[in-house]
Amino acid sequence: xxxxxxIIGVGLIGGSLAKAxxxxxxxxxxxxxxxxxxxxxxxxxxxxxxxxxxxxxxxxNESDIVVIATPVGSFKEILSEIKPFLxxxxxxxxxxxxxxxxxxxxxxxxGEYSNCFIPAHPIAGKEKSGFEASEPNLFINKKVIITPLExxxxxxxxxxxxxxxxxxxxxxxxxxxxxxxxxxMTSHLPHMLAFSLVNxxxxxxxxxxxxxxxxxxxxxxxxxxxxxxxRDICIQNKDQIISHIKGYQKTLDSLVEAIENENRDxxxxxxxxxxxxxDSWVG
Amino acid sequence: xxxxxxIIGVGLIGGSLAKAxxxxxxxxxxxxxxxxxxxxxxxxxxxxxxxxxxxxxxxxNESDIVVIATPVGSFKEILSEIKPFLxxxxxxxxxxxxxxxxxxxxxxxxGEYSNCFIPAHPIAGKEKSGFEASEPNLFINKKVIITPLExxxxxxxxxxxxxxxxxxxxxxxxxxxxxxxxxxMTSHLPHMLAFSLVNxxxxxxxxxxxxxxxxxxxxxxxxxxxxxxxRDICIQNKDQIISHIKGYQKTLDSLVEAIENENRDxxxxxxxxxxxxxDSWVG
Numbered sequence: 001x002x003x004x005x006x007i008i009g010v011g012l013i014g015g016s017l018a019k020a021x022x023x024x025x026x027x028x029x030x031x032x033x034x035x036x037x038x039x040x041x042x043x044x045x046x047x048x049x050x051x052x053x054x055x056x057x058x059x060x061n062e063s064d065i066v067v068i069a070t071p072v073g074s075f076k077e078i079l080s081e082i083k084p085f086l087x088x089x090x091x092x093x094x095x096x097x098x099x100x101x102x103x104x105x106x107x108x109x110x111g112e113y114s115n116c117f118i119p120a121h122p123i124a125g126k127e128k129s130g131f132e133a134s135e136p137n138l139f140i141n142k143k144v145i146i147t148p149l150e151x152x153x154x155x156x157x158x159x160x161x162x163x164x165x166x167x168x169x170x171x172x173x174x175x176x177x178x179x180x181x182x183x184x185m186t187s188h189l190p191h192m193l194a195f196s197l198v199n200x201x202x203x204x205x206x207x208x209x210x211x212x213x214x215x216x217x218x219x220x221x222x223x224x225x226x227x228x229x230x231r232d233i234c235i236q237n238k239d240q241i242i243s244h245i246k247g248y249q250k251t252l253d254s255l256v257e258a259i260e261n262e263n264r265d266x267x268x269x270x271x272x273x274x275x276x277x278x279d280s281w282v283g
Numbered sequence: 284x285x286x287x288x289x290i291i292g293v294g295l296i297g298g299s300l301a302k303a304x305x306x307x308x309x310x311x312x313x314x315x316x317x318x319x320x321x322x323x324x325x326x327x328x329x330x331x332x333x334x335x336x337x338x339x340x341x342x343x344n345e346s347d348i349v350v351i352a353t354p355v356g357s358f359k360e361i362l363s364e365i366k367p368f369l370x371x372x373x374x375x376x377x378x379x380x381x382x383x384x385x386x387x388x389x390x391x392x393x394g395e396y397s398n399c400f401i402p403a404h405p406i407a408g409k410e411k412s413g414f415e416a417s418e419p420n421l422f423i424n425k426k427v428i429i430t431p432l433e434x435x436x437x438x439x440x441x442x443x444x445x446x447x448x449x450x451x452x453x454x455x456x457x458x459x460x461x462x463x464x465x466x467x468m469t470s471h472l473p474h475m476l477a478f479s480l481v482n483x484x485x486x487x488x489x490x491x492x493x494x495x496x497x498x499x500x501x502x503x504x505x506x507x508x509x510x511x512x513x514r515d516i517c518i519q520n521k522d523q524i525i526s527h528i529k530g531y532q533k534t535l536d537s538l539v540e541a542i543e544n545e546n547r548d549x550x551x552x553x554x555x556x557x558x559x560x561x562d563s564w565v566g
Contacts, residue, residue, distance in 0.1 A: 123494055143494055185487055186495040190502045192538060193476055198557040200527075200534040204468055209564035211406055211426055212469040215505035219473045222502055223561045227554035234542045234550055244483075245539050249532055251483040255475060256528050259517045267517055271510035274481040278506045281492035 002027040005163075006063040007049065008056075008078060010034055012125065013095045014069030015048045015134030020167035022050070023136040033059035043131045060085045065163065068094040073232030075102055079109040086113040093118045093160045097183060097229070098236040099147045099176035106149070115151035118160040120144055121179065122169060123187070127224035140168030145183075147176040184240030188233060192245055194223040195230070285310040288446075289346040290332065291339075291361060293317055295408065296378045297352030298331045298417030303450035305333070306419040316342035326414045343368045348446065351377040356515030358385055362392040369396040376401045376443045380466060380512070381519040382430045382459035389432070398434035401443040402459065403427055405452060406470070410507035423451035428466075430459040467523030471516060475528055477506040478513070 005021055007014040010032040018030045032049035033056060034040045040052035053059045060066055060082060068078055075096065082092070092110075096102050099119050106117045124142040126133065144164040148157050161171045174182075198220055201208055209216075234241055258266040288304055290297040293315040301313045315332035316339060317323045323335035336342045343349055343365060351361055358379065365375070375393075379385050382402050389400045407425040409416065427447040431440050444454045457465075481503055484491055492499075517524055541549040 145494070182488070182491055182494050185484060186491050186499055189483075190480060190495075190499050192535075193480060194502060195554055195557040196531065196534045196538055197473060197476060198561045199538075199553055200472075200531045201468060202556060202560050203534065204527075204530065205465070206560065208465055208469050209560075211428070211465050212473075212564070215408070215410070215477075215508075216469055216473050217565055218501040218504050219477060220561050220564075223557045224565075225554070225558065227551055227558060230554050231547055231550040235545050235547070238542055238545070242539055242542055244487075245535055247487065248479065248483045249535060251479045251486065252475075252528055252532060255479055255482075256525055259521055259525055262518050262521070264514055264518070267514040268510055270482055271478055271508070271513050273485060274478040274506045275508065275510060277485050277489070278481045278503050281495070281503075282500055282507075 001025070002064045004029045004031055004063045006031045006033060006059050006066045008033045008059070008066060008068045009070035010040065010043045010049060010052075010131045011069060012129050012131065012133050013122065013138075014067065015043065015131030016124075016136065016138035017067060017069065017095070017167070018049050019134055019136035020139060021163070022047070024167055026163065026166055027064075031059055031063065039131075046131075048131050048134060056081050057085050060090060063090055065159065066090055066092045068092065068096070071226070071229045071232045072096040072098050072102060072236050073228065076105050076109065079105060083110055083113065086110070086116065088113060088116065090116060091118060091156050091159055092116055093120050095120065095122055097121060097187065097233050099179040101236040103147065103149060103176045114149065115153065116156065118146060118148060118152055118156055119176065120146045120160055120164070121183070122164065123183075127221050129226045129229070137168070139164065142169050144169045144171045145179050146171055146173050147179050148173065180237050180240050184237055184244050188237055188241050189244040189248060191222050191225055191230060192234075192241060193248070194220050198223045284308070285347045287312045287314055287346045289314045289316060289342050289349045291316045291342070291349060291351045292353035293323065293326045293332060293335075293414045294352060295412050295414070295416050296405065296421075297350065298326065298414030299407075299419065299421035300350060300352065300378070300450070301332050302417055302419035303422060304446070305330070307450055309446065309449055310347075314342055314346065322414075329414075331414050331417060339364050340368050343373060346373055348442065349373055349375045351375065351379070354509070354512045354515045355379040355381050355385065355519050356511065359388050359392065362388060366393055366396065369393070369399065371396060371399065373399060374401060374439050374442055375399055376403050378403065378405055380404060380470065380516050382462040384519040386430065386432060386459045397432065398436065399439065400432065401435055401439055402430045402432070403443055403447070404430075404462065404466070405447065406466075410504050412509045412512070420451070422447065425452050427452040427454045428462050429454055429456050430462050431456065463520050463523050467520055467527050471520055471524050472527040472531060474505050474508055474513060475517075475524060476531070477503050481506045
C-alpha cells in the first residue's frame with residue numbers, strides 16, 4: 001500500500017482518481033492540493049480527499065506519487081513550483097490530454113528529476129467539470145496511455161501502471177507523438193467540431209435549437225467541455241489539431257462534391273461505410 | 284374517431300406512428316402498405332399495424348388519412364401511383380425530412396388533388412431503422428412542423444395537426460423554405476459532420492476508435508443513420524445542405540486561425556460561448 005498520494009487539482013479527473021484510490025484502499029492518505037481552500041475543504045467534507053493544503057511543499061512532502069490533474073496550460077508553473085521539493089523518490093505523473101508538449105516541459109523544468117515524471121493520460125471524461133461531478137468508477141474499462149520517458153525506471157513506470165490498473169483501467173504504452181496524433185483525431189477533433197457546430201448555429205439562428213432532435217443533443221454534448229481545458233489543449237497540440245481540422249475539411253469537401261453532383265452511388269457508399277464502421281466501433 | 288389510417292412504409296417512423304395511433308385509440312384500422320409482404324406480416328404479428336396490403340389501391344381504399352413514411356427519394360413514384368385512387372376526401376400527409384422539394388413534387392404530380400396533401404415533418408428519430416425499433420412514445424414532446432400549401436383547407440390541416448397532437452407532439456407551422464433552411468442547420472448539417480468524422484477517421488487510422496472516449500460515441504451516434512434516407516435528403520435539400528457545410532467550414536477556418544495564432548482570448552470566447560449556449564439549449 002502506498003502511504004500518500006497527492007492530487008494537484010481536485011477537479012473531475014483528479015477527484016474521480018482520488019475517490020477511486022480511496023474506494024480501492026490503494027493509499028493511506030489521499031492528499032489534495034489546490035489554490036482555493038474553500039473548494040478543498042468541501043472536497044474533504046464530501047470525502048473526495050482525506051487531507052489538503054494550499055501550499056505545494058506541504059502537499060508534496062513525503063508523498064509517494066504526485067498526480068498533476070490541472071488544465072495542461074498550468075503545468076509549466078506547477079512543475080517549476082514543485083521542483084524545489086522533489087527528492088528523487090517522489091514519482092510524479094499527470095492526466096493531461098497532450099503529451100509531446102508536456103514531455104518537453106518536463107525535460108526543461110525538472111532537470112535531474114525529469115526521470116521521476118511518468119507522463120500519462122486516462123481517456124475518460126464527461127462534459128461536467130469540478131470534483132462535484134467526480135465518480136470512483138470513471139476509469140473502469142477506460143484506456144490510460146502512458147508515454148514513458150527514456151530516463152524513466154521500469155519500477156516507476158510500473159507503479160503508475162499498477163495505480164491505474166488497480167482502479168479498473170487498461171494501460172497502453174506509446175510515444176508522446178503517437179499519443180498526440182491519435183488523440184488529436186479521436187478526441188480533440190470531435191471537440192473542435194462540436195464547439196464549432198454550436199458556434200455556427202449561434203451565428204446563423206440562435207433559436208434554431210428548439211427544432212433539434214435528440215441526435216443533435218448527443219452530437220453537441222462535448223461542446224459543453226471546459227473552456228480553459230480546451231484552450232490549453234488547442235495551444236499544446238496545435239499542429240496536430242490544425243492538421244486534423246484541415247484533413248477533415250477535405251473530407252467535407254468531397255461530401256459537398258458528391259452532393260453537388262447528386263452522385264447517389266458515392267453518397268450511398270460514404271454513408272454506408274460510416275454507418276458500418278461506427279456500428280462496429282461501438283458494438 | 285378516424286375509420287382508417289394508411290401508413291405507406293412501416294419503418295421506424297411509420298411504425299412508431301402506427302403504434303402511437305393504436306395506443307391512443309385514434310383510428311379503427313391502422314393499415315400498412317409496403318413492398319415486402321413478409322415484413323408487413325411481421326409488423327402485423329407484432330401488433331404494429333392491424334392490416335396490410337402490398338397493393339396501393341387496397342391500402343388507400345376508404346382511408347381517411349394516408350401517411351407517406353418512406354425515404355423522400357421514393358415520394359415521386361409513390362405520389363404517381365397513389366393518384367388514380369384519390370377521391371378528394373382522402374387526406375395525404377408525410378413525415379419527410381425535406382419539404383420544398385416534396386411540395387413541388389406534390390404540385391407536379393397530384394394535380395387537382397394536391398390540395399389534399401398536408402406536408403409535415405416530425406422531428407424525431409433514432410439511429411436504428413425498421414419497425415422493430417419503433418416505439419409508441421417516440422413523438423411525445425417532439426416538434427412536428429407542418430408546411431401547409433396555399434390550397435389546403437383549414438379542416439384538412441387541423442385533421443393532421445390533431446393526429447400529431449393526440450399522440451403527444453407539439454405542432455408548429457412554417458413555410459417549406461424556412462423548414463429546409465432550419466432543418467438543414469439543426470439536423471442535416473450535424474449528420475453530415477458525423478458521417479464525415481467517421482469517414483475521416485477511417486481514412487486516417489481505422490483502429491483509432493479504441494482510443495475514443497464516451498464523447499466520441501455520442502458524437503458519432505448519428506453517423507449510424509440509414510444511408511438511403513440520408514442520400515435522399517442530401518439530394519432533396521442539396522442547396523441548403525451545401526450552404527450550411529460551407530458556412531460551417533468558415534467557422535472552422537476561424538477556429539484554425541485562433542489556434543494558429545495561439546489567440547487565448549479568442550479560443551476562450553469561442554469555447555465559453557459554445558458551452559453556455561449548448562447548456563442553455565439542453566436546459
